[in-house]
Structures are given as structure tokens and as C-alpha cells.
Amino acid sequence: MSAISAAFLIWVGVAFLAAACWGAVVVLNKKVLDYVRPIPVNFLVLVVSTTSLVVIAVPLSVLRLWPLGFAMTWAAAGYLAAGSVVTWLIAFTAYYYALRSGRVGVVGPLSSTDPLFTAVFAAIIVGTAIAGLTIAGLVVAFAGVALISRWMGDEPEPHAPALEGTGGPAIRASAGTVVALSLVTAAGWGFAPVMIQLAERSTGGASTTMMVLGEALGVVLLAPFVHARRASLFVVPLQSRERRRVVALLVAAGVLNALFSVLFYVLIDQIGPVLTTLIVATSPIFAILGGMAFLRERVGARLALGVAVTLAGVFLATLAHVP
Numbered sequence: 001m002s003a004i005s006a007a008f009l010i011w012v013g014v015a016f017l018a019a020a021c022w023g024a025v026v027v028l029n030k031k032v033l034d035y036v037r038p039i040p041v042n043f044l045v046l047v048v049s050t051t052s053l054v055v056i057a058v059p060l061s062v063l064r065l066w067p068l069g070f071a072m073t074w075a076a077a078g079y080l081a082a083g084s085v086v087t088w089l090i091a092f093t094a095y096y097y098a099l100r101s102g103r104v105g106v107v108g109p110l111s112s113t114d115p116l117f118t119a120v121f122a123a124i125i126v127g128t129a130i131a132g133l134t135i136a137g138l139v140v141a142f143a144g145v146a147l148i149s150r151w152m153g154d155e156p157e158p159h160a161p162a163l164e165g166t167g168g169p170a171i172r173a174s175a176g177t178v179v180a181l182s183l184v185t186a187a188g189w190g191f192a193p194v195m196i197q198l199a200e201r202s203t204g205g206a207s208t209t210m211m212v213l214g215e216a217l218g219v220v221l222l223a224p225f226v227h228a229r230r231a232s233l234f235v236v237p238l239q240s241r242e243r244r245r246v247v248a249l250l251v252a253a254g255v256l257n258a259l260f261s262v263l264f265y266v267l268i269d270q271i272g273p274v275l276t277t278l279i280v281a282t283s284p285i286f287a288i289l290g291g292m293a294f295l296r297e298r299v300g301a302r303l304a305l306g307v308a309v310t311l312a313g314v315f316l317a318t319l320a321h322v323p
Contacts, residue, residue: 048254091188141313
């Protein structure tokens, strides 16, 4: 085996590690939501993630261990601000509400349709042509969404009390609400890459400053909402042991989120955006496995088929960008 092929296989393995990181983040977020309300979870995970990103990414740039520098323009900052409003205020808030009331095995795959929305927003905002495979992927993916919407209500919910020993109420929502919130999440996540693309055009490429600023803006945007409702951050009053558990879950989720962001940027540089996106799109599989292992979730045959069809549409659309 040549050194080049060996290095390529190593990077492919790193890409699957990144996918597993995001799958783990989804499971950890679901656990945190047993204790903390959605908007504070959004804020606290982002605080940890931003801090971790500074600790990881800034030294990489200072020591020139990766190609990202500190380039920034006012235009790029404006695009990032627009992306942050949609991503952190709208998309992630919808995501946490969906995850609180729905199962990981549904919210994960539905929110992973964000590349399809990126293609649509790129066509509308940037003028990028939508390839035939992308259109086919849209059709297939949303056929899967329709199947999930139809069959999710027929699946028995896992027994998962919100707080063991505290009497916290379990959260329930209709299948349609969970699907709608998950698609709002995907649309918001799909909008962000278009804003990043415009920001990169302004600066001549990606930069560590852009990466950190994008998340730091989210902290600033969410802080007033958390402050206004600081008296009701938690689902129920927590004992000291439960508080320590919440802190551990939040830190783990934030650090893994930052690690995923760094790996994603590095992988695009090493193996290209297409292969990176294809492999990272497997993250719902890791989330589903984590939900089954740690949240006692079960995915029936029909719901699994809907998930498979949805993910197949995402893969099909991504293949449109293979040279």
C-alpha cells in the first residue's frame, strides 16, 4: 500500500470519526434536554463550543499547523452575522425543541437534509445551477420525509422519563410538529453554508476568525433571551448531583461540537468537500445507534425505511457535486 493511499485511508477514518462526534453530540443534547430548557441548552453548549474552538483552532493558525489564517472583512462579518441569526436563533432553537419532544432516530435524519436546502439557497442567493441529481435527491429525500411523517405516529415511544427520581414531566409533541421543527432546522443549517461561501469570497478563503466569530455571534445573540428567562432555565429544581451531571453533559457536548467543526474544516482541505460531506452525512446512523444504546430508543422497520429513503436522497444530491 502506498504512503499516499495509506494517508487517504487515515483521513477517511477521521471523517467517520467526525460523523461519530456529531452523532454523539445529538445524543448528549437529548440527555441535557431532560434537565435544561431548549434555549438555555442552545446557549450553554454554544458557550462551551466557542471556548473550545478558540483553544483548538487559534493555536493551529498561530503555529501554522493548518491552512486557515485570520483574514476578515466587514462584508464577511455581515454575512456571518446574517448566518448566525438564522443558524443560532432559528435553526438551533427549532432543533432543540424538536429533539426535546422527538426521538433522536427521527430528528437526526430529518435535520441532516440540510445539504438539500443549501443547494436551493445557493441557487436563489448565489445563482448556482441545481443539477439533475440534486433535484432527484430532493424528490427522494422528501419522499422519505413523507414516509417518516406518516409512520412516526404509529411507532411506540420509548419509555424515557424526563428526570428519574424527580418527577419531571416527559415532553410529547405530535409527529407533524417534530417533522416541521426538524425541517426548519435543516433549512436554517442549509442557509449557513451559503453565507459562509459569500464570506469566503470576500476574504479570499476560509479563516479561523470566521469560524470563531460565527459561533461567538451566536453567544451574543442568545444571551439576552437566556437572561430574560434565567428563572426558568431548568425543567425542575436540580439536586447537586444532577447539576454536576448537567455540567458534564454540557461540556462534553460543547467540546465534541467544537472538535467536529475543526475536523470538518481540516477534512475539506485534505480530502475535499464532496467526500467529506458524503461521509459526515452518515452521522444520523451514529446518532440512531447512540439513541438505541443510551436512550432506549427503538426504530421499527417502517420508520427505518423512511430514514433510509431520506438519507439516500441526501447522498444522491451530494453525488451531483462529484467532478
